[in-house]
Amino acid sequence: MKNIKFILCILIILLKTGNVLSDNNIFNVNNIEIDKKISKNKEKTTNLAFQKGFKKLASRLLLEEDFKKISTTNLNEIKKLISYYQVKNIKKNKKDLILYNIFFDKDRIHEFFYQRNILYSDLIDTEIIIFPLLFFEKQMFIYSKNYFYKNWNNQDEKSLIQYILPVENIENIQKIKLNKNRIYKIDLNDFFKEYQNSNMVFVSIDLKEDVAKVFLNTKIENKKMSKNILITKNNSSKEEFNKNIILEIKKELRDLVKSQNLIDVRTPSFLNAKIKLDNKKSNLIEFKERIEKIDLIDNFYVIEFNKDDVLIKIKYLGKIDKIINKLNNQKINLQMKNGQWQLNMI
Structure with a gap:
């Protein structure tokens, strides 16, 4: 019995x-802020929040090329993907804001991706150990006067990837100098041996007046990959150009990490x-x-x-x-x- x-x-x-x-999953999008000045019409502000929330979700889950495919999804389709949402009035920096938490339905999102033959990534809170090396006017800058090393994490952005830069190390300075003429072949496991991490990136940035030639030597999810990127200055200032180089490299790295975590529904x-x-x-x-x-x-x-x-x-x-x-x-x-x-x- x-x-x-x-x-x-x-x-x-x-x-x-x-x-x-x-209740706390990758299909939830929190803290979508809408300024009350935009409209007194609640439906209009809510619709704007839905659109912003969907783009934020898609940006987080999808590769850049797939994000572009669905970035123009209309409002009615977006509404069908939402289970429910929460609203809260807040004050921030002397502004009256409406804060939205949007909960997308997992099964509907899966069907949405399935119909469009899109794979998504479950990338959440990933760490990358990274070192950016600067070449400028035939000189090499390792730590001192290296804009990218000093400013890599200065961008005010909410990212799913946390970047960790190694502290100044004499041994690594010697390794870089020894490999100066074949820097693309530097051994990542040896260079980052003090760090236990499956994601390692060594970035070589050859900075010219109007263009930056970037080489990424990476080990993502224990898989070795490399990539060349060309970033043009256009009409931006020197400071804006340097900031954009960091943003473009981070965008490429997000896609590399996502590509190793893709899910086919x-x-x-x-x-x-x-x-x-x-x-x-x-x-x-x-x-x-x-x-x-x-x-x-x-x-x-x-x-x-x-x-x-x-x-x-x-x-x-x-x-x-x-x-x-x-x-x-x-x-x-x-x-x-x-x-x-x-x-x-x-």
């Missing part, structure tokens, strides 16, 4: 699973995993609550169960190593043991 009650608890907790949506994956039971329903409730916070898990359901464990099937998007990391972030350990995936609460 005791076992029957326990099994019924399992059914109640796990069989009621379907598509899940976290057309090709979901599945895995079967066992959860050990301890005769307490609380660990099942906790497991369900944690797994529902993972955006890349589309749904999960019970295949079989007994008094010792539950076998569940998980439908997910993206790569398995990404799912393992997401589960670890929720303190759920996923390991392959004897040919079977095992899930354990940490």
Whole structure:
């Protein structure tokens, strides 16, 4: 009788699973600010917030070329993608603003991308260790008088990528000088050996009067890639040109990182995993609550169960190593043991 009650608890907790949506996920766009001076019409300010929110979401998720494809999406289509939104009146810098938090529906967004053959990235809070080296008028500037090293993080921007610049290091100065004539071949693992990071970038900036020739030597998600960029000055001032060089390089790096984290909604994956039971329903409730916070898990359901464990099937998007990391972030350990995936609460 005791076992029957326990099994019924399992059914109640796990069989009621379907598509899940976290309250704090990559499809939420927060802090869209609209100045009240724009209009006294609430519908007009809300529509403007929807458009700004959609562009912010698309910019965050998509590669630059895909963002351009959907940047002109009309308001009616955008409205269909929204689950709900929150509004708050605030005062900021002596301005009366309306603050919007917009919650886009995951399934509708997936369908929107699917119909347009677009892949998206789940890029969130990524770190890159980076070093920008400046060549100017046949001189090399490593730390001293290197505008890009000193100002790399001075741009007032909200970015999903956090850039970390290495502190001044005599050993690295020597490595750069030794490789001056073949700087594009510098060993990233050796140069950044003091930093444990899967994302490393060495930037060589050859600055001329009207153009900057940039070479990116990168290791993104442990994959080596390189790229040449040509940035023209046009009619900008020297300061504006230097700032634009940083912005253009960051734009390229965002796309490189996104390209290694792309998700194709057309090709979901599945895995079967066992959860050990301890005769307490609380660990099942906790497991369900944690797994529902993972955006890349589309749904999960019970295949079989007994008094010792539950076998569940998980439908997910993206790569398995990404799912393992997401589960670890929720303190759920996923390991392959004897040919079977095992899930354990940490």
